[in-house]
Amino acid sequence: MTVGVPGWIRTNLFSSPLDGVITIVLAVIIAIGAFNAVNWVFFTASWEVITSRVPLYVIGRYPQDLYWRPETALLLVSVLLGMGWRMWGGLARGFAIAIIIITLLAGVLPYLGVDLSPPTDPDAPPNEPKHLVNAMFILNFVAVAVGYGLAMIPSIGRAKTFFITAVVFFIISAFLIIGSSYIPGLDPVPTQDLGGLTLNLLLAAVGIVCSIPIGIALALGRRSQLPFLKYFCVGFIEIVRGVPLITLLFMSRHILPLTFPETVSIDELYLAMITITLFSSAYMAENVRGGMAAVATGQTEAARALGLRAWQTTIMITLPQGLRNIIPAIVGQSIGLFKDTSLVFIIGMLDLVEMGRVTIQGNLDFVDDGHEVYIFIAVVFWVFTSSMSYVSRRIETALGVGRR
Amino acid sequence: MIQDAVEQSITITDPNIRNVPLEERDDIIVCENVFKWFGNFCAINDVSMNVKRGEVVVIFGPSGSGKSTFIRMINRLEEHQKGKIVVDGIEMTNDLRNLDAIRREVGMVFQQFNLFPHMSVLGNITLAPQRVRHMPKAEAEELGMQLLERVGIPEQAEKYPAELSGGQQQRVAIARALAMQPVIMLFDEPTSALDPEMIKEVLDVMRELADTGMTMLCVTHEMGFAREVADRMAMFDEGQLVELGTPDQMFNNPAEERTQLFLDQIL
Numbered sequence: 010m011t012v013g014v015p016g017w018i019r020t021n022l023f024s025s026p027l028d029g030v031i032t033i034v035l036a037v038i039i040a041i042g043a044f045n046a047v048n049w050v051f052f053t054a055s056w057e058v059i060t061s062r063v064p065l066y067v068i069g070r071y072p073q074d075l076y077w078r079p080e081t082a083l084l085l086v087s088v089l090l091g092m093g094w095r096m097w098g099g100l101a102r103g104f105a106i107a108i109i110i111i112t113l114l115a116g117v118l119p120y121l122g123v124d125l126s127p128p129t130d131p132d133a134p135p136n137e138p139k140h141l142v143n144a145m146f147i148l149n150f151v152a153v154a155v156g157y158g159l160a161m162i163p164s165i166g167r168a169k170t171f172f173i174t175a176v177v178f179f180i181i182s183a184f185l186i187i188g189s190s191y192i193p194g195l196d197p198v199p200t201q202d203l204g205g206l207t208l209n210l211l212l213a214a215v216g217i218v219c220s221i222p223i224g225i226a227l228a229l230g231r232r233s234q235l236p237f238l239k240y241f242c243v244g245f246i247e248i249v250r251g252v253p254l255i256t257l258l259f260m261s262r263h264i265l266p267l268t269f270p271e272t273v274s275i276d277e278l279y280l281a282m283i284t285i286t287l288f289s290s291a292y293m294a295e296n297v298r299g300g301m302a303a304v305a306t307g308q309t310e311a312a313r314a315l316g317l318r319a320w321q322t323t324i325m326i327t328l329p330q331g332l333r334n335i336i337p338a339i340v341g342q343s344i345g346l347f348k349d350t351s352l353v354f355i356i357g358m359l360d361l362v363e364m365g366r367v368t369i370q371g372n373l374d375f376v377d378d379g380h381e382v383y384i385f386i387a388v389v390f391w392v393f394t395s396s397m398s399y400v401s402r403r404i405e406t407a408l409g410v411g412r413r
Numbered sequence: 414m415i416q417d418a419v420e421q422s423i424t425i426t427d428p429n430i431r432n433v434p435l436e437e438r439d440d441i442i443v444c445e446n447v448f449k450w451f452g453n454f455c456a457i458n459d460v461s462m463n464v465k466r467g468e469v470v471v472i473f474g475p476s477g478s479g480k481s482t483f484i485r486m487i488n489r490l491e492e493h494q495k496g497k498i499v500v501d502g503i504e505m506t507n508d509l510r511n512l513d514a515i516r517r518e519v520g521m522v523f524q525q526f527n528l529f530p531h532m533s534v535l536g537n538i539t540l541a542p543q544r545v546r547h548m549p550k551a552e553a554e555e556l557g558m559q560l561l562e563r564v565g566i567p568e569q570a571e572k573y574p575a576e577l578s579g580g581q582q583q584r585v586a587i588a589r590a591l592a593m594q595p596v597i598m599l600f601d602e603p604t605s606a607l608d609p610e611m612i613k614e615v616l617d618v619m620r621e622l623a624d625t626g627m628t629m630l631c632v633t634h635e636m637g638f639a640r641e642v643a644d645r646m647a648m649f650d651e652g653q654l655v656e657l658g659t660p661d662q663m664f665n666n667p668a669e670e671r672t673q674l675f676l677d678q679i680l
Contacts, residue, residue, distance in 0.1 A: 310490050311527035311586075314591060315541035316516040325540065329531050 038094025045401065054381045062368055063125040066385075069359050073139070075188075078195070079207060080145040082182035083112070084152040089175055091156020096166050100403055104396070109150045116146030179218060186211060187278065200278040204359030206389060212360075212412055213347040216285040221339070223286065224293025225332075231298060242294070249291035255352045257284050262356040281353045289346050296338040301331035340401035344394045361386055426596060426626040430467035435644060438465040441597060441628050442487060447496035449482060449652075454481045457493065458652035466596075467626045471639040471660075475675060478583060480632045483649065484599045487630065488519040517545065520590030524602040526582045528574035528589070534561070535570040538589045547591065553592075560588040564618050580611030584618055591622075597660035598622065600631040634679055642666060648672045 022032040041382075059066065068079055087108055093101030118125065119138035128136065160166040186207065188197040230242035249257070261284045262277060269275075275283075304327050312322040354363035365386050369379030415554055426661050430438065442464040449457035456479045464470055472480045485491040486498060489505060489512055493642045498505040500515045529537050532610060538560060541552035548556070561567040564584040566577075574582055577660045600619065604612045623629055623642050633639065639646055639660055648655040648671070667673045 158523065305525075305527075307523060307525050307527035311521075311523060311529070312519040314488055314490060314516065314519075316513060316545040317541060317591070318513075321544055325544070326529055330529075333531065 019078045055171045056381055056385075058368060058379070058381055058395070059385050060125065063367060064205075065126070065364055066205050068207040069364060070202045071198060071204075071207075072140075072202060075198060076142045077145060077197075078138075078185040078188070080142065082185045083108075084149060085178040085182055085316055087152035088156035088159070089110075089171070089178060090173070091153035091158075091167070092160040092171055093156075094153065095157045095160035096168070096171065100396075100400060109153055112146040112149040116143040119143055119303060122368060129145075177220070179214060183211065183215065200276050200358070203278065204361075205364050206242055206361045208345060208353070208358060208360045209350045210393075212281055212285055212350040212353065213343065215282045216289040216346050216350070217339070217343045218291035219282075220293045221288040223290035225297050225328070227290060227294035228297035228301065229328075231294065232301075232323075246291045246294050249288055249293070254285070254288050254349050255355050257288055258352055277353075277356050281356060281358060285350065285353075287347065289342065291338070292342055294337045296342065297328075297331060300333075300335035300338070301327050303334050304330045323380050336404055336408065337401055340397055340404075344397050347394060347397075349392060361389065426467070428626045428629075430626045431624065433467075435465050435468065438463065438467060440459055441466045441468075441501050442630075443497070443499040445497040447486065447493045447498060449479075449486065449491060449493050449495075452505070454497055455652050457486070459496075460652075461496075462647065462654055462657060463578075464628060464630065465644075467628055468644045469623045469629045469631070469642050470645050472630060472632045472649060473634055473636075473639070473675075474655070478649040479652040480647075480649040481601050481647045484521075484601060484630050485630055487599055488503040488516055488521055490521075490535035495582050518595055519597045519599060520592055520593055520597040522583070522586050522601065522603050524605050526574070526579070526586045526606070528582055528624055530574050533573055534566075534577070534585050535594045537574065537585060538592045541589070542592050542634075556592060557588070560591050563591075564588045564612070564620075565571065572634060578611060579607045580614045583607065583611075587615075587618055587622070591636060595627075597628045597630070600629065600633065602634075604633065604635055634650045636664075636680060638677075650675070 023029045064071075071079065087105070090101055090105040090108060105257045109227075113123075119136075120143070124136050126136070128134075160171075164170070184192065184195065186198070187203065188195045190197050227242045227246060230238045231246065233239050233242075258281065261280045265280075266274065301323075308326050308330065309322055312326045313319075317325070351360050351362040353360055359367060365379070365382040369382055440463045442462075444460055444462045447457055458479075460479075460483060472484065474480050482491050486493050486505075487500060490585045493505070501518050503511050503514050503518070505511065505515060528534075529540070532540065535554060535557045538557040539550070542548040542556060542589070543550060544551040558567055558570060561570055564587055566581055566584055569577060569581060569585070575586065577585065587598075587603075603619070604615050607615065612635070616635060619629070619631070619638070620642055624676045631638075631643075643656060643660050646660055648663070648667075648669070650671050656663070656667060656672045658668070662668070663672065664676065667676065
């Protein structure tokens with residue numbers, strides 16, 4: 010009989026002499042590895058290269074006097090999280106609390122003498138706390154509360170309103186962060202100054218949000234009876250899917266402009282957005298096509314028997330069910346695209362990974378080999394991607410994907 | 414106002430037609446020498462059959478005999494390749510206008526219900542009236558509720574199909590088809606996917622529907638229903654219409670040996 014922990018250990022780890030030897034050898038190896046890892050993390054590693062460069066990793070060399078713009082975007086995110094907290098609780102609550110804690114720390118630490126971006130010149134005077142920047146960080150808990158309160162109004166606290174608000178806030182945020190020469194008071198930020206994690210998130214969000222409608226259009230085009238439309242879509246999808254993103258980015262920067270008139274030049278940021286969106290659209294189109302193909306034929310037959318036309322059947326019956334089928338695939342693609350955004354270094358943009366590489370090279374005096382930086386970056390990416398897949402699983406359960 | 418309009422449209426068929434002898438009624442479906450092949454397989458082999466207005470025809474036969482294919486040709490879910498099909502005076506051709514007109518006249522109920530899972534029960538019913546007949550939303554919902562009452566489940570209007578039992582789903586499917594105010598209803602094994610205790614509730618709805626003067630083609634092996642409700646029965650085998658006759662003839666004195674054999678097996 011095997012009872013309790015000793016019993017489990019005996020049957021699973023020491024059931025024969027050979028098993029016992031293997032168990033002990035492996036235990037020693039694991040223990041040495043764990044000891045070394047802990048020792049490195051807490052005693053050997055120098056995390057200062059990260060703690061003293063936080064703004065660089067978060068948002069690149071974004072002008073400090075314009076920090077209110079990304080901070081306003083962050084407030085909008087907090088409002089959404091507040092709404093989500095009220096509407097779904099659970100994970101949204103977790104995110105909301107996390108953002109409140111992080112922003113409170115960011116806002117309060119400067120007054121406690123912790124400077125997250127000290128001047129690089131040792132002789133320069135230390136930074137004064139910037140009251141507006143810090144106050145806006147601290148205000149995030151108010152934004153969460155506002156969102157929570159808004160969602161208590163029945164007409165606002167609905168999934169449809171939430172998604173419309175999210176899209177509107179997303180567009181406002183993108184304009185706030187990037188700026189536009191057409192909007193007074195929102196001067197464009199030089200592309201070279203926009204970087205870090207914000208750039209990864211911005212590119213991934215633009216790519217996914219814009220590629221959903223384009224991907225649907227391509228998928229419908231591929232199913233079309235019109236030969237020109239059909240083969241255009243097939244050609245686009247197959248060519249784009251057949252080429253690595255890094256190659257597409259490189260071509261967009263160095264080869265495509267050869268076809269432009271000399272007076273026309275497109276900013277790298279927009280080239281990256283367009284390229285990533287088109288790249289993602291090709292994959293999205295195949296997801297959508299698969300999702301629609303998985304809808305039972307009985308659905309189409311029932312719709313046709315009711316007298317709905319082919320396009321009505323597609324729009325009202327096949328497409329909504331197809332999209333519901335592919336929510337996991339869309340999230341999977343979002344995760345992949347988020348990680349792929351680090352490839353924009355090829356056109357000279359300073360995303361989180363490239364920023365890490367640059368800081369290592371620029372600080373060789375107090376960085377050995379920069380392991381700390383890459384571990385930090387890996388953890389940041391992992392936190393975001395694993396949250397995304399957790400959200401996806403929750404949505405799947407809520408929508409009953411996989412159940413009929 | 415809305416009430417009256419709905420009341421009028423819901424009773425598009427005439428219950429009195431059940432009192433008129435079959436010979437004196439007009440043909441609502443005419444099939445002449447119809448053929449259909451799937452590749453080399455001849456699914457429908459030279460079938461000719463006329464259905465009278467208000468008639469209830471039960472179609473039966475072994476599986477793979479072409480009975481489902483046959484009724485699916487009446488609203489062109491399957492295309493016939495040879496012969497002629499005329500539904501309520503409209504010939505079945507590739508002309509889309511004819512096809513639209515026929516699909517408005519003919520309702521269909523499927524073995525697997527085929528309700529739209531992403532829409533509420535009422536949404537399922539009101540979709541086609543709004544989108545095809547361009548009925549205002551309020552009127553469509555009024556009609557939907559009346560139909561749900563007719564099939565006995567008005568309290569389920571806001572639920573989603575997955576929350577309903579099989580029998581309830583099939584009754585919603587019948588209401589959905591009726592919402593287009595068809596003059597012909599096709600039933601493709603409407604009770605085959607149901608648990609035994611739910612079969613009766615669906616057959617009851619079909620029985621009431623027959624009493625309203627609706628023309629009905631039912632593929633079913635519910636022989637009690639056939640004996641009680643059908644005006645005529647059609648036996649299909651290997652794509653052919655083997656025998657067509659009243660239930661009395663079929664059950665007591667079938668002309669064909671194949672009919673006798675099949676009925677012996679299932680009764």
